Amino acid sequence: MPDTSTCQQYLPLKVSHVSYQVHTDLLLDNVNLEFNDLKRSIILGHNGAGKSLLLKLLHGVIQPTQGQITWHKQTPNTQQYWRSLLLQKPSFFARSVRYNIEFVLNLAGIAKAQQANLCDEALNVCGLVNIADRKTHLLSGGEAQKLSLARAWVLKPAILLMDEPTVALDPPSVISFENIIHEFKQAHTKIIITTHDLAQAKRMADEIVFVHNGKILEHSPAENFFQQPHTDTAQKFISGEL
């Protein structure tokens, strides 16, 4: 896995005056954001706040209609394999778990000779060894998300972006998933997750970015956010009124 210095070479992530508009709908409005370190960052907000959109912009899946995003001066594009994005609803080829991991290795141009070892390691870390040859349409929701994580792990990304990865999982699966994410943290991977789940945000966050109606209302250490939010909207969200 990447060491701290490797991760740092892609930071800071700077989001400058970014907006995203579809026809007349302004879905993200003048977003300014900066991530400098390896803290686990949680992008928090209710459904439709613009969290997923922001994450896809950070990865380069879509382009902002205004403003600029840079990862250490590089504009994001999805073929920067030092960064991985886990979608809320991942999709897989209707083949084995192992095939789907090897597909990613082929994409990144990893030599065939190295692929088996890397694949085995990812299967092991994500607890998929016993179902490596299982077809993906037979996977449970939790196993599918673990496969999604394995697909990220195998490329040893310096940055891991996750879009509400546990939203459809039961509590034991969520805990199991978070344990794997902890492995990424241990390996000094910068982690950015979107969620609307307050409990998960409290468990995992080092810092919180609070998004509401396409605007960033707060960006602060997790402890401060949960104890003394600066805005009424954040206070209402924490108390469950929003």
Place this chain on the structure above:
Amino acid sequence: MQDISGALVTALQLILQLEPDLVEIVTLSLQVSISAVLIAALISIPLGTLLGTYKFRGHGLICGILNTLMGLPPVVVGLALYLFLSRSGPLGDLNLLFTSTAMIIAQCILVTPIIASLTQQTIHDLFQCHKEQFKALGAPVHHTLIPLVWDARNSLVTAVLAGFGRASAEVGAVLIVGGNINHITRVMTTTIALETSKGNLELAMALGIILLMISFSITSVMIFISNRTP
């Protein structure tokens, strides 16, 4: 009713006796139709896959033309091909008119748009399901084509079978460019047309039943194979 039961008996007799003339007709029919469908599949599956995944200027027009060509009238194809292959036509020097090769070309022209259109729709739908994931993974489209075709293989087998159905049931075009010459270009459909016109209804129906049985057998085998593929 008597005709039908008589046809069934005649069909059974023909099959059991393995009459050389019948075997020859059936063999030529299968050779022509299977060759036409294989060639059409080799052209149309890659074509349909590219149309299902890439967007470019004129994409909609090509898809529209392909969809229109699915309903090509066989006699029109036969006539056009006849004009091309006749001695005074641009391809007259190839001496292909009234050969089984001309029949294969005719069937291929009829079948290609069917397989290409069905492939395009199947791959397009599958690609849309994965599109965002491919983007997130940083997977260029050309990297995804072979896995997509593999995932769609059952639907593509159905498309090929639809093409085979069209080819094996075709009579107008092969009659024009093949000429229904005994021992050279006589196939099952043209024989059925000939025997019907001669009033040999029992024999014509018997041949029809054999044609149906062959189509059913080939379809069953292909579906069995595609379902057994891991």
